[in-house]
Structure formats: structure tokens, C-alpha cells
Amino acid sequence: MTTLGSITYDEAIHFHNDSDAQKDGILTVSADNLERLDHPEWAPTWDVKDDHAFENPKPFRHTDRALFADPTFQSLTGDKNVSVRKVTPKLGLEVDGIQLSKLSDKQKDDLALLVEQRGVIAFRNQDLKFESFDTLKKWGEYFGPLHVHPTSGAPLHQPEFHLVFRRGSAEEQAKVFANKLHNIAWHSDVTYENQPPGITLFAMLQSGNSGGDTQFLDMFEAYDRLSPFMKQKLEGLKVLHTSKDQAYYAKLTGGIERKDPVDSIHPLVRYHPVLKRKGLFINKSFSRRILGLKVEESDNLLLFLLNHIESCLDAHVRMNWDADTVVIWDNRRVLHTATNDWDTDEIRHAFRITSLAERPVESEQEYENWTPEAEEKNIALTDYFVGLTPAEYYDKVISAPK
Template sequence: MTYEISAVRQDPQFKTFTAKPVAGALGADIEGLDLSQPLSDEAAEEIRQAMVHFHVLFIHGLDLTPAQHVQIAKVFGDVQMGGTIPRLEEQPEVKKQEYTQQAGIGGDVNMHADDTFKEIPSKCSLLYGVKMPPAGGDTIWINTEAAYAALSEPMKAMLDGLTAVHDLADKFGLNKWGMADHEARVKISEHYPPVIHPVICVHPESGRKSIYVNEMVTTRIVGIPDEESKTLLEFLIRHLKKPEFQVRLHWPETGTLVIWDNRSAQHEVMPDFQPQYRLNHRVAIKDTVRPQAPADAIRSAA
């Protein structure tokens, strides 16, 4: 199946706001939606539909309080708590993602979907630019459904039944020289042991298939030799990162909210802004189901 770009596909029309595509594969600017007040039931349903269809939504020119940020986030489900990122004392649902010259930007420079090292990764994220650098620090999102659709049919058939290990300790259990740190790996694994997810997943709402591996925490494909696993993962990561599957945002210095579907989009930050300061507020939404392989999705629907 060929994934239709915005120039030729039929995008839905919404009654409560306007959605303007910003790239061929994914992304839309949302205009005419007042987030200073609770959304009507109709607007809430339409913004959820827009996220699934466009994968990433951009809303500019805002002045959101943390409470308003949480208010719009809850339109998409229950807020995900826990994790290691600091939270606002006055609004603990909101994570404070602060990048300083000393702190660095860590794993965000690798393309990834959030929380795939968990049994049930997050459903979506809402990221608000509080203070963004005037240059650099762009974020790129990719459409993993479009990437799957662009594969050859023999490759799709081979991948559909495979699973892969997602291991946070393998990426972050390192010392300052980039060497494996046994103590750090043990500590991370105690909180987040390796999990296995399908290589190809089916979106629970749209029914579309996507590639569900990432360069941050996917370490190997189960059931095939290490050399084949390494080669296949490298191919899939290169394929996912092709420009035709991307949308890129240079953040205004303040006031932009981005909402993305973590089940069909991956993202990474460009590490070209330090020593400039960057501050985001982020709210993640819990999912209720594990990522499903095509065969599992068929059985669930039966």
C-alpha cells in the first residue's frame, strides 16, 4: 500500500478548528481552537481524530499556564505519572524538561518513540515551548506508518511476525566515557527491565501498520542471529529517517504546543543549540493496551 501524501490524500474537515498540513507525510497547524477554556465535547473528539490522522499537531501563539496544559492533555486520556524527569511542584502532572549547558540533552538526540522500554508505552505527548533558543534546537518527527507503507511487499511479509527487545539500560547504562557501567545497568534494569514488542505494530484506532523499532532503545531482533539482527535494525533505522517521512519544527521562542501520537510517530531533537537555554513543559498520556502485532490485532478484532 502506498501512503498518500497531503497533496493527494483526502484530509478530514473539522467544524471546530482548521487543520492545515505542513508536510507531505505528517503534521498539521491547528488554527481557531481556544485552549484557554475547556473544549466542547465536539472539539475534544475532533482534536483526537486530528492527532490520529496527522500524527503531529502544531498550535502556535499560545500563553498556556501549567493548569491549562494539563486541561488540554486530559482530552486525550489519563496523565502518565512517574519516571525520572523532574516535575513542576505546583502542577505535578507536568514534566519540566530543562536543557542547560551543564545538563546536556542526553538520549533525545536519537530518534525514538517515548517509553517503548515499558510494557505499555505512552499514548501521546503534549510538549509546550516555554523558553526556546532563537536558533537551533529544532525537533523532527517521522511518520512510522508511511515508512512501513513504503517497504517492499517481501520485506513487509518478513517483518510482520518479528519481535524486538527494547532495553533502556543498554543505552543509558554507560559511564562518562561511553563505556558500559555494570552498576548503572543493574540499577536501570531493576526499574525498567528489557521488554519485547512487535517489530510491526497496528494502530489501535486507525488500523494502520507502522514500524515499531527505534535507535534509542531497540537493541536486537528476537530469534535471528546477531549479525542479521544488527543489519536489519540498521536498515530499518536508516529507512525511518528518510526525509520524505519527516516534518521539522523550528520552535518559536515561546508559545507553541505540539501534540503527537506516540503510536505512529517518532521524534528527535537537534543538538545544535547549546550553550543556549531551552525549557519545555511536557505532559504524557497513558495508554491502556500493549503495542499489537498484526496477527494479535486480527485476533482481538475477531
């Protein structure tokens, strides 16, 4: 992670012109690191031809596959050779004996519900990384349109995959803590999208013997801990999420922007249409301010909520990795953070496939009444709402007739 002002970005996903290289006209990691890859077909690349070659997704009606699931999960856990362990009573599972690459559509429906109910699941002894890119994309597309990350590395000509590559050098690790005390950055992926991801798969390609866990935090639980009075005060509040700072950092380090930066306005408290629960929907990486509040008011309320989230270590789990582990989580429910706790020259290399989900909403009624056509009109008004003063926002939005 690198801090840009008070904003932290993950160096493991971006090109670095001071240490990376070009090969055959394509931006990629250094020749030394390329030689050390266990899976060179997954080498991170940034094709300059992709710069602004993609459009931001248009509104669409998402169908959550969990709505078709069998809540007994017999198709997944009924086999006597399948082992399931709860990481905590409320959050997380570890599963062995299920091969994700072999799941039927029915099993994928059940998988979606199981992931949403448990928040995050680690699947051991997986072979997904040996499947073709087309097979993996088809697997992910079952849950929704695949997200194309605007700035991260991807396998050559495969922008639907997001790569995390922690370069193998003790010097790189030392730089992480050169100017800060820790590297924890709780976030939900790409919440600046108008319809951010839901089901998210993260597969390890190459890992060390220990360390580098990914931590997950339950935003349902964080919301439930608040007092009834505080919950009432948060109702109706909207937050600006932006990709502009991430895009700036990518260009600063010599990378690309596959699509234009985007601002989106999301509810501070988000309703989950399958589980019918509410959770906080903010994170330090992309949430910038609460609309309708003055700067100091917004900063202080966001700071309170972010401090509350980060202190909820009794609502979080740590998932540890080996080279054959795949972790799937519900990006609507949990935050996650990398853990930089090793100082060797081991490479850490992984890929992510993530499917876009529904437009974040605050209530079941809003979810049922939502249409892509109306959303197009709302998107067109984003700059207008962001530009209103707190007094104007109160008059035109909060106190306006519904």
C-alpha cells in the same frame, strides 16, 4: 544527548552531579540557571523521596478518544478565525486560532483524530503553560492515564510532567559534539513501557530566537516504502525494548529512578487501531534485539531498518518553536529528535504531558482479542521469552501450534 556505548541519551532530561545542585534537599539545576528561568515554578527537580516510589503501570484497556471524533473536524476548524497549514501533504499541520486550554470534550475527541491523521500538529499562541498543574493533568488524562517518567526532571511534587531543560551555556553545547559528528537521535518516547504513550503534548516554556527545531518522521511511510517481500519477512517478529540503559545512565549522573527498570516485547510492525494502518515500531534508544534471531542476524536487520528510517528525509517534517508554541503528536506513529543547531547561551525549557495508550499489537484481530488478564500472563513470561535461544524460540513460539 550523551552516548553510552552505542546508545544515546538526552542530557536535557537528567540530573548532572558535575553541574547541577541541591536546594532544600531536592536535586535541581544550578542556582545560576534557576535565576534565569522565565517560569521558575517549572524548575526541573529530582526528589530523592521519589526513588523507587512508583510502580510500573498495570495492563488496562485503552479507549482512544479519536473513535468518537467527527471526521469533518468542524468543531475545530469551522471557525473563520482558525488558520490551518499543511507542513507536507502527508505529515504535519500548523494551526493558529485554536486555544487548547479552552477545548470542550467534543473538541478534544476531534483533536485526537486530527493528530492521529496528521501525525504531528504545532499550535501557535497558546496559554497552556499558565494553567495550574492540576488543570493540565486533567487535560491530559482525558486521553488516557498519564505517564510518569522514571528518570527525568519534573516540577516539584508533579512527577506526571516530564521536563526538557537545555542548560544555558556555550560550554554545554560544545560538549554535545566533543566526541560525535551529530546529535540526531530518532526515537519514540518510552517504548519500553508495556503500553507506551499515544497522544503526547509538548509545550515550550522558554526558547531562543531560532534553532532547536524538533523533527518528526512518519513510521507509516517508512513501512509503506518497504517491498512486499520484506514486509512479509517482518511479519510476526518481536523486539525487546528496555529502560535498563536509561536507568543506568540516570544513576551514573547522580539522578534517581522513580520505578524499577522494565523490559517489554513489542511487535516490530505495529497496527494502529484507529487509522487501521501499519508502521515500523523500533528506535535506537530503546530497541535492543529481535527475538528468535542470532546476535549478528538481529543486529544487521535492525541496522538495515534503522538506516532506512534515518534516510527517509522525504517522510519527515521540522517543527520550529517560539515560547508560545505547543506541539501534539501521536507517539505510536512518529519518531522525533531534538536538533542542537545553536551555540549561544540561551536556555531551552519545555514540558511534556503524555497519556498511555493500547498495548502494541500487529493486527486488528490481536487488538480485538486482547485482554488485561491475558496480558498479565504475557508480562510474567517476558524474561522466559528473552532468555530463549533462537532455536528454542523458533520451536516454542514461531512454529508452535497457534
